[in-house]
Amino acid sequence: MNIYALVKRTFDTEEKIAVSGGKIVEDGAEFIINPYDEYAIEEAIQVRDANGGEVTVVTIGDEEAEKQLRTALAMGADKAVLINTEDDLDEMDEFTAAKIIAEYLKDKDADLILAGNVAIDGGSGQVGPRVAELLGINYVTTITNLEIDGTSVKIVRDVEGDSETIETSLPLLVTAQQGLNEPRYPSLPGIMKAKKKPLEELELDDLDIDEDDVEAKTETIEVYLPPQKAAGRVLEGDLSDQVKELVELLNKEAKVL
Amino acid sequence: MSKKVLVLGEAREGALRNVSFEAIAAAKTISGGGEIVGLLFGDSVQSLGEEMIKFGADRVITVEHPHLKHYTSDGFSQAFMAVYEQENPEAIVFGHTALGKDLSPKIASKLASGLISDVTAIEGEGDDAVFIRPIYSGKAFEKVKSKEGLLFITVRPNNIASLEKDDSRSGDVSSISVDITNLRSVISEVVRKSTEGVDLSEAKVVVAGGRGVKSADGFAPLEELANLLGGAVGASRGACDADYCDYSLQIGQTGKVVTPDLYIAAGISGAIQHMAGMSNSKVIVAINKDPEANIFKVADYGIVGDLFEVIPMMIEEIKKIKTN
Ligand SMILES: Cc1cc2nc3c(=O)[nH]c(=O)nc-3n(C[C@H](O)[C@H](O)[C@H](O)COP(=O)(O)OP(=O)(O)OC[C@H]3O[C@@H](n4cnc5c(N)ncnc54)[C@H](O)[C@@H]3O)c2cc1C
Numbered sequence: 001m002n003i004y005a006l007v008k009r010t011f012d013t014e015e016k017i018a019v020s021g022g023k024i025v026e027d028g029a030e031f032i033i034n035p036y037d038e039y040a041i042e043e044a045i046q047v048r049d050a051n052g053g054e055v056t057v058v059t060i061g062d063e064e065a066e067k068q069l070r071t072a073l074a075m076g077a078d079k080a081v082l083i084n085t086e087d088d089l090d091e092m093d094e095f096t097a098a099k100i101i102a103e104y105l106k107d108k109d110a111d112l113i114l115a116g117n118v119a120i121d122g123g124s125g126q127v128g129p130r131v132a133e134l135l136g137i138n139y140v141t142t143i144t145n146l147e148i149d150g151t152s153v154k155i156v157r158d159v160e161g162d163s164e165t166i167e168t169s170l171p172l173l174v175t176a177q178q179g180l181n182e183p184r185y186p187s188l189p190g191i192m193k194a195k196k197k198p199l200e201e202l203e204l205d206d207l208d209i210d211e212d213d214v215e216a217k218t219e220t221i222e223v224y225l226p227p228q229k230a231a232g233r234v235l236e237g238d239l240s241d242q243v244k245e246l247v248e249l250l251n252k253e254a255k256v257l
Numbered sequence: 258m259s260k261k262v263l264v265l266g267e268a269r270e271g272a273l274r275n276v277s278f279e280a281i282a283a284a285k286t287i288s289g290g291g292e293i294v295g296l297l298f299g300d301s302v303q304s305l306g307e308e309m310i311k312f313g314a315d316r317v318i319t320v321e322h323p324h325l326k327h328y329t330s331d332g333f334s335q336a337f338m339a340v341y342e343q344e345n346p347e348a349i350v351f352g353h354t355a356l357g358k359d360l361s362p363k364i365a366s367k368l369a370s371g372l373i374s375d376v377t378a379i380e381g382e383g384d385d386a387v388f389i390r391p392i393y394s395g396k397a398f399e400k401v402k403s404k405e406g407l408l409f410i411t412v413r414p415n416n417i418a419s420l421e422k423d424d425s426r427s428g429d430v431s432s433i434s435v436d437i438t439n440l441r442s443v444i445s446e447v448v449r450k451s452t453e454g455v456d457l458s459e460a461k462v463v464v465a466g467g468r469g470v471k472s473a474d475g476f477a478p479l480e481e482l483a484n485l486l487g488g489a490v491g492a493s494r495g496a497c498d499a500d501y502c503d504y505s506l507q508i509g510q511t512g513k514v515v516t517p518d519l520y521i522a523a524g525i526s527g528a529i530q531h532m533a534g535m536s537n538s539k540v541i542v543a544i545n546k547d548p549e550a551n552i553f554k555v556a557d558y559g560i561v562g563d564l565f566e567v568i569p570m571m572i573e574e575i576k577k578i579k580t581n
Contacts, residue, residue: 011393013393013394013396013533014529017393017396017397019397024393024397093371094362094365094371094372095365095366095369095370095371095372098362098366118510120393120394120510120533121392121393122392123374123375123390123391123392123393123394124372124374124375124390125358125362125374126361126362126365126372126374127362128362129330129359129362129363129366130362130363130365130366132363133362133363133366133367134366138330138441138442139330139363140442141358142355142359158504159355159447160354160355160458160513161450161457161503161504161505161506161507161512161513162447162448162449162450162505163447163448163450164444164446164447164448165444165445165446165447165448166442166443166444167442167443167445168441168442168443169441177511178494178511179504216371216404217370217371217372217405217406218371218372218373218401218402218403218404219401219402219403219404220399220400220401221387221400221401221402222399222400223392223397223398223399223400224397224398224399224400225396225397225398226395226396226397226398226536229557232541232543232553232554232555232556232557232558232559233557233558233559234548234553234556234558234560234561235558235559235560239560239562239566239567239570240570242560242562242567243560243567243570243571243574244574246542246558246560246571246574247571247574247575247578249558250519250540250542250558251578254519254539254540254557254558256462256518256519256539256540257519257575
């Protein structure tokens with residue numbers, strides 16, 4: 001089976017976030033594979049192990065993203081592709097990203113494409129479905145279970161807490177929700193092997209993409225931190241007095257009761 | 258320039274979700290006086306049209322078809338595109354719900370348009386509108402605008418105030434017939450786990466429990482408090498993973514995103530993935546035994562203590578107020 005996993009290198013949002021000059025400060029920050037993409041990579045590996053074939057991980061980014069691709073290879077992916085846009089694009093939105101990925105995938109005859117349902121940095125969750133639409137294939141989002149039998153696919157997806165069972169077929173794009181699997185940690189032999197696995201680097205030119213054709217449709221004009229909340233009030237004194245005070249505050253000050 | 262705006266309404270259990278009305282309010286803000294056209298897709302939605310008009314839509318178009326009874330991206334996009342081609346709008350607004358999240362990127366891709374997802378506030382009006390959305394799990398915000406062409410946004414439930422319902426408003430509710438074919442996904446089963454009563458993502462009060470609740474029975478006092486306040490019970494993933502409650506109660510990045518007036522977090526440590534789902538709440542109360550717990554950083558009011566002592570006392574105190 002010809003399997004692709006779409007991966008994004010993201011800021012670890014467990015870290016402290018700082019803004020300077022209307023942009024998130026990235027210097028010295030910790031970067032990770034978007035956690036929802038990790039579920040996608042793990043599932044891709046499991047599907048390959050059960051059905052045979054090959055897993056290719058694909059990302060758009062700059063040289064720095066090589067580290068996350070090597071991690072995916074160490075987990076067990078077979079090949080990696082870095083579409084390096086550093087020299088070509090200053091701004092990118094979901095339209096841009098999806099178009100580039102779809103251009104790359106259009107002649108690859110993918111049977112199954114997996115992506116995270118959302119990236120924890122931008123948080124829009126658009127790229128997976130957009131890519132599927134551009135490729136003309138079906139997609140199912142926020143999946144928590146995947147069973148493949150030949151070309152038939154049975155999926156359980158999370159719909160705001162309800163669960164929906166869906167029957168469909170390959171070729172297909174799915175986006176992973178937490179609960180789909182437990183991503184493995186790369187093993188030491190895995191890490192050694194990953195160093196020798198193929199990592200292809202492409203630029204927009206290699207994909208015959210003209211920068212104008214992927215120009216972002218939206219523009220971020222400012223990034224800022226939420227207004228500093230007045231420090232919360234941790235109440236003091238006897239517990240029953242604290243509760244009385246809390247209820248009083250909720251009633252009179254916050255007016256939410 | 259005024260814009261004609263299409264707003265997709267969303268029904269659940271035969272009634273429109275509040276986010277549909279909030280989407281109409283957002284549409285009004287960006288329309289610059291243009292026409293607001295509500296859309297309803299389903300197997301039987303005609304009767305809901307008037308409600309959209311009372312909340313601010315100028316007219317409503319419905320598409321009814323047996324294949325639209327359950328949402329599928331193929332079915333709903335066929336219905337949408339038929340209306341789109343007839344109406345040629347300048348802007349589109351969906352709710353940022355499971356349905357909206359699934360459908361909007363497909364449509365944006367079909368229309369080669371941008372899409373500003375998960376909008377929590379709009380600054381300015383008409384052509385000058387700028388959209389605010391949370392990023393980095395809610396730790397930061399960005400202001401985004403559309404560069405040109407079609408404007409397409411999804412709005413996070415419970416953030417943009419709906420317009421006052423106006424029973425005197427009237428407008429045309431028409432239907433168009435669309436051949437819905439070739440659905441590539443077949444839904445063979447739907448397991449509804451969401452509890453009866455108040456919809457968690459639209460609740461004005463949420464009482465949420467974490468691993469500190471310690472058992473399924475431990476949720477009983479939280480339920481009592483939520484009922485007393487007309488709210489809903491939520492949970493952290495910790496509580497769901499420990500089987501104290503169903504995953505449908507989960508709040509956070511993976512679960513539901515809520516923005517109630519009052520969020521009470523009991524026995525929840527305040528992991529970033531949890532906060533991503535509730536940090537926009539208007540008033541946050543934290544009850545935790547550990548004074549160092551992260552949740553106190555976002556709380557407006559905090560009590561360091563045992564939730565099994567605090568919650569029953571709160572119930573008593575609130576009952577006193579309610580009877581006065
Ligand atoms: C990709 C990813 C996505 C995730 N998505 C989500 C998500 O959507 N939602 C989510 O919630 N989590 C999510 N998580 C998990 C998250 O990281 C935390 O593990 C989880 O939120 C912890 O739940 P908790 O606060 O209940 O448990 P804990 O962190 O164990 O905290 C329990 C708290 O209860 C307090 N406590 C104990 N007993 C009492 C008592 N008697 N009275 C008062 N306080 C008491 C303790 O002091 C402690 O602070 C995600 C994680 C990952 C990796």
